Amino acid sequence: MAAGPVARVLVDSPLPQLDQLFDYRVPERLAGQVVAGMRVRVPLRSGGRIAQAWVIELAETSEFPGELSEVEDVVGEVPLLAPEVWALARAAADRAAGNASDILRVAIPNRYVRVERAWRAAEPDPGPLPTVVPPIAGYAAGEVERRLAAGDRLALPADPRPVRLPSGVWVGAWAVALAQAAAHVLAADRSSLLVVPDYRDEEQLEAALHALVDERRVLRADARQPGGERYRAFLAASGADARIVIGNRSTVYSPAARLGLIAMWDDGDPLQSEPLAPGVHPRDAALIRQEQSGAALVFAGHTRSVEVERLVAIGWVHAIEAVKQTRPRVVLTEQQFAPESGAARIPSSAWRGAQEALAAGPVLVQVARPGHSPMLVCDRCREPARCTACGGALMVPRDGGVPRCTLCGTPAHSWTCPVCEGTALRAAVVGASRTAEELGRAFPRTRVVLSDGERPLTRVGPEPALVVATRGAEPIAEGGYRAVLLLDGERMLLRESLRVAEDCLRWWTNAAAHAAPGAPVYLVGVSGPLATALATWSPAEWAEAELAARRSLRFPPAVRVASVTAAHDRVAQAIDAVTALGDGIDVLGPTPVDDGLERAIVRFDYAAGAKVANALRAEMVRTATERRRPVAGRRPARPPVLRVRFDDPSVP
Structure with missing residues (x-):
């Protein structure tokens, strides 16, 4: 048993076998400098190198029977890891079968020596505390x-x-x-x-x-x-x-x-x-x-x-129930009295509403995608058009002309649909740029503004303008928009994802919230319960119904899921370790993914989360510590892979 002072540290490493506390002796030259929360450098005997680590606590003695290595040096002059942040990182990592050091890497920014020294030398002056704060509006008093x-x-x-x-x-x-x-x-x-x-x-x-x-x-x-x-x-x-x-x-x-x-x-x-x-x-x-x-x-x-x-x-x-809140006036174009024949992208009712609103101020037009014509399909069967050389999606260049592959750039001079043998193409999704061009021609005397990821815009004035924005990039208008057009709703819902309806309702409500009180919000081309939830402004009721549907199918978040990706034999070992824990755990797959790996989806109740995390964590450590002898005359084999992600958002 080694005598202190002893620093118990967490090594900053992604290796799962190092996700534990190690004891190091604090030398006399660093006495008083090594404190809890400090970043230090420590030697790794097995690797023969120096690594950075976080001091979690100091102790007088160590239970390690051998001789302890010494802390090499301290990094910085300020302890950066607060005890409550360490407790949070440890608990969150254990819940997700991950490394606490990975979370600390996200939580604590990179060190800047000049900034740190200037902060230590300055006298903090945070200003006075507020004395009079207005009540929180929109809810019952107090x-x-x-x-x-x-x-x-x-x-x-x-x-x-x-x-x-x-x-x-x-x-x-x-x-x-x-x-x-x-x-x-x-x-x-x-x-x-x-x-x-x-x-x-x-x-x-x-x-x-x-x-x-x-x-x-x-x-x-x-x-x-x-x-x-x-x-x-x-x-x-x-x-x-x-x-x-x-x-x-x-x-x-x-x-x-x-x-x-x-x-x-x-x-x-x-x-x-x-x-x-x-x-x-x-x-x-x-x-x-x-x-x-x-x-x-x-x-x-x-x-x-x-x-x-x-x-x-x-x-x-x-x-909490909302009171005295103004709800947007949502108009469902699919329920208008005289629906148009064909597939007009902007129905006449929304078109007239936009024209009238432009006399008073800006009008917001939300579209699904950026770009010009991001997606082409077969005009006959609607099969997505793919490049015959590499399989990439085809799109029309901004300057027009022959459609080209988005990956390799090969022009599609004589494209033929592999399903129906059709030769005509049509745009399945019209991007923000093309929408702005079309609206500019339709409203020649109106300023058209584009806001997307490449051309971000945060605010617009109260002057009349058509603001074309991709979802999530809608700028704020002074006084609010006089009308909001939500286009491409049916195309947004075509995305293959468990959360597509939830995402669409969130995109639409966030855009509708930019409207001025009483201004019309037109939802184009969508009907059913989702459109009704928007029109009646009842997203909580829709979420309740969605949760009930997911419970019946054992989909998240009614249950938790974890994805396990590895070679076939290792996925099988991980599945055996998890299914041995008892009832309430089922496995979907495995199915092939890239590089010869397979992925399985483990579904389990929330109460079994700790057991599942511990079992998969043990499999990750066992895989990481496995050693293979090199074979003479052969290239060294790649290290084995076992990737685990809890609550994986990529699981459809």
Whole structure:
């Protein structure tokens, strides 16, 4: 047994066998510098190299029977890993059968020495706490404020309208409500973490917060910032002063003094899904952190994700009823009195509505895809047109001419459909660029504005204009849009995904929320329960029905799923290990994927999550530590692969 001081560290490594605490002796030269939360360098005996690690705790003795290696050096002058962030990372990694170091890599930004030294030398001045905060509008008087103080978990339906701040800036009413909630928490000298999908939402939320609290109390952290600014905001959040931190999905891991609120806007947005291993959704991380900290938790949105609906159904999240909120006036063109024959992309009722609205201000036109003509199909049987050379999709170039392959560029001079032998092509989806060109010809005296991923636009003025935007890229209009046209709805629903209907309802409600009060919102070409949910503005009821349907089929989120990808024999071993755990676990597949690998889908109840995670984790460690002897005269074999992802968003 080694005598201390001893540092127990987590090595920063993606290897699953290193996802545990190791003991290192602290040398006298580093006494007082090695503290909990510090980043250090430590030697790895098996690898013969130096690795970075996080000091989790210090102890006087170690249970290791041999001689301990020494900590090589400290990295930086500030302990960056707060105890509550470590507890969150460990719990989230265990739930997803992943490495805690992978989560810490997402949670803690890269170090900038100059920024760190300047922050240590500066006297912090966060500004005063707010003293008078207006009540949170749109809900019963005082109800949300009481539940925030009690640390409850809430589902808030957002008010779907634009509002004008005292500064003259227009934002969504949802941003004002979340800003008011954070201001109430800050007035009690507690911090808030506000998680939003992208920078457009951050800008609205930041503007709403600056109207309520001292801007020095507001910190912003997102991937668009320079690294130094993001690191400076992280250091400020780790201080002793209460702050409001706004940012994208990694914000849920931010340090916070006396955390009082975690709020997520639009948790169903795909941008909220974490692509890096182990792929923990910030919604799940927020639920874990709320339980660990006792802070209030708010899920807000114009729609309610099916995951949040499950939490409401089991009583874990309390649904708040909206009062005195204005609902958009939605018109379903499929239910008009005199439907047109043929397949007009913009029906006459929507066309007339747009013409009348343009006399008063801007009109929003939402389309499904960017580009010119992103997708071509056979004119006879609607089979997607593919390149005969490589199988890539065909599209028409922006300058017209012969369709070309989007992958290899081969022109399709004499294309023939492999299904019906037809030779004519038609556009299945008209992109934003072509839509803007067509509307420009139809409205020659009207300014046409395009907003998509390549040409992002966040705001437009109150002047008459046709604003063509892809889903999620709709700019805010001063005073709101005088009409909104939701095109390509039937094409959006053709996407093969379990969440396609949920995504479409979210896209449409978010776009409709940009309309001015009383302005018409035209949903083109869609009918059925989804269109009715939009027209009656009842997304919560639709989510309830969707959850019931998924329960009957054992689809997520009624159950949890995990994808297991490996060679055939290793997938079989992993499946055997999981199915041996007992009832309530079933397996779909395996089915072939790329590189000779196979993928199986494991479905299991939430109560079995810990057992399934432990079993698959053990299989990952066993695969990673397996050694193969080299064969003379042969190239070394590739290391075995076993990839596991819980709650995999790619599972259709």
